Amino acid sequence: MDAPRPRPARSEDEDDPPQRQGLSTAQAFLAVLFVAATAAACMHLITRRRGPSPTGVMQREQASRVSYRRVVDLAGRGASRFDPVMANKLDHARLRARRARNRRRSRKRAAAAGSGGCYSLQKESCEPGSQAASANSSCVHPAADHLDAMRATTVCGQRLPRANPCWVEESGNVSCLPAVYLLGEMRCGTTSLYARLLSHPDVEAPLNKEPRYLTLPNYRYHTGSSYAANFAPVARQDARAITLDASPTVFNAPLLAPLWVKKWVPEAKHLVLLRDPIQRTYSHWRAGVDWLKDSSCFVAPAMPANASLARATGFFKPQPLPEIRMMREVFSFDAQARLGLVEVALRECGASLGWGQYGGDEVTLSNETKACILSTSLGEDVAALFRTRQALAGRRTDAERDAYAEGMRRVSACSQYMLVPGAGVWRSSRYASNLAAWYAAFPRSQIKVLATEELERDATAVMKDVISFLGLREMELPKPKHDR
Numbered sequence: 001m002d003a004p005r006p007r008p009a010r011s012e013d014e015d016d017p018p019q020r021q022g023l024s025t026a027q028a029f030l031a032v033l034f035v036a037a038t039a040a041a042c043m044h045l046i047t048r049r050r051g052p053s054p055t056g057v058m059q060r061e062q063a064s065r066v067s068y069r070r071v072v073d074l075a076g077r078g079a080s081r082f083d084p085v086m087a088n089k090l091d092h093a094r095l096r097a098r099r100a101r102n103r104r105r106s107r108k109r110a111a112a113a114g115s116g117g118c119y120s121l122q123k124e125s126c127e128p129g130s131q132a133a134s135a136n137s138s139c140v141h142p143a144a145d146h147l148d149a150m151r152a153t154t155v156c157g158q159r160l161p162r163a164n165p166c167w168v169e170e171s172g173n174v175s176c177l178p179a180v181y182l183l184g185e186m187r188c189g190t191t192s193l194y195a196r197l198l199s200h201p202d203v204e205a206p207l208n209k210e211p212r213y214l215t216l217p218n219y220r221y222h223t224g225s226s227y228a229a230n231f232a233p234v235a236r237q238d239a240r241a242i243t244l245d246a247s248p249t250v251f252n253a254p255l256l257a258p259l260w261v262k263k264w265v266p267e268a269k270h271l272v273l274l275r276d277p278i279q280r281t282y283s284h285w286r287a288g289v290d291w292l293k294d295s296s297c298f299v300a301p302a303m304p305a306n307a308s309l310a311r312a313t314g315f316f317k318p319q320p321l322p323e324i325r326m327m328r329e330v331f332s333f334d335a336q337a338r339l340g341l342v343e344v345a346l347r348e349c350g351a352s353l354g355w356g357q358y359g360g361d362e363v364t365l366s367n368e369t370k371a372c373i374l375s376t377s378l379g380e381d382v383a384a385l386f387r388t389r390q391a392l393a394g395r396r397t398d399a400e401r402d403a404y405a406e407g408m409r410r411v412s413a414c415s416q417y418m419l420v421p422g423a424g425v426w427r428s429s430r431y432a433s434n435l436a437a438w439y440a441a442f443p444r445s446q447i448k449v450l451a452t453e454e455l456e457r458d459a460t461a462v463m464k465d466v467i468s469f470l471g472l473r474e475m476e477l478p479k480p481k482h483d484r
Ligand SMILES: Nc1ncnc2c1ncn2[C@@H]1O[C@H](COP(=O)(O)OS(=O)(=O)O)[C@@H](OP(=O)(O)O)[C@H]1O
Pocket: 001, 003, 004, 005, 006, 049, 050, 185, 186, 187, 188, 189, 190, 191, 192, 248, 279, 283, 284, 452, 453, 455, 456, 483, 484
């Protein structure tokens, strides 16, 4: 499979800066012991390409929830009977409250700015680093463009009679948005599904398979016009042609993406590919480790005189920088599973440590938050981990905290933000709450949930189903060249 390297798996509210952290000598000794034990487990996991994670916490989590298979089955029947796998009722309550808050804010802003008018997808964007921005021309900044999108009620120009949503403005220029969203999830075989779809003669490739415009960190820096430019190729095709956005991070962007798509392409069809959540999480984590190992955080030692001997003995293999070695306890899969679940449980209860604070300053939780954490299925585990973390935090010196914070910052940046406790790797596995957000915005007839395992077992049948769902001409698609 010629999958492009995954880009930062940053999640919607992942902006916490690194905090000061540290490690005492005794703790460092214990950490070394811990690292040795976890490194062995890690190696074992890394060599098992697709084996299930043996993590106890994850297994208990899985056992205490409805099975993933049931999620996929129920997804076809209705969100109301949908029993979450990696989320609980709190997810939905919090999501609803957050949405209501956002709606109130949007109404207020729209009232202040005045509403109506159309939204042009043909503005010159002055995005950071763009030519227009440096020439200081009359380009539109992302923030102004987003305000414009909020005020407007229609896309500027006349809608063309085509299968794909395209508009022609007075200038005669045509702009298009995608008819289909291949929402994800990450590491579920989206590249394979995308390649198969493109082999249909009526499906036109976008310029960028994964624009990732509809995830908050990216949205801040780009405009609707620069997003629409990705779909220009379909504008040149015949009326039957459609195109798609295949950003696998969009499914996990429930606060922005469903509402944006609903406003501008209400008829869009959505493909959601889900995989056994533990397999998926492990694959996602491993992608982060691969990024880390290819990064400047791993450096090759200077070539010794006897180079061939050095290579043969593995001496020349890139080695982690000292601050990365220190962080191994954090980026092992087991540690990531535990820390990720702590962070997810805390966030469900309205609290957060901020990823950079692990091992850093002590955090005070309200009684209400503590009670909320204990009421979740992993409450006792989370509380125990939290206590250990707090005890460590109190014993670190300033210098140790600085070193820890620097290590955490580097691991994070070098893994393209995947190896961050509680970040995208874990939230991407919370299928139920993410799916609920999409069901709230679109009728079920516009969302197709597929299982990676089915794609693996019988791709022809899956593609037949997908073609019919998308309303494309029926035909058997060839297997992509680089598929598994
Ligand atoms: N046809 C098919 N069936 C089942 N599984 C498949 C298929 N094609 C790819 N894969 C596995 O999916 C993982 C890559 O997923 P993505 O292409 O979605 O990755 S990415 O999000 O775009 O980075 C990656 O998983 P891991 O090997 O476990 O990492 C691929 O092996």
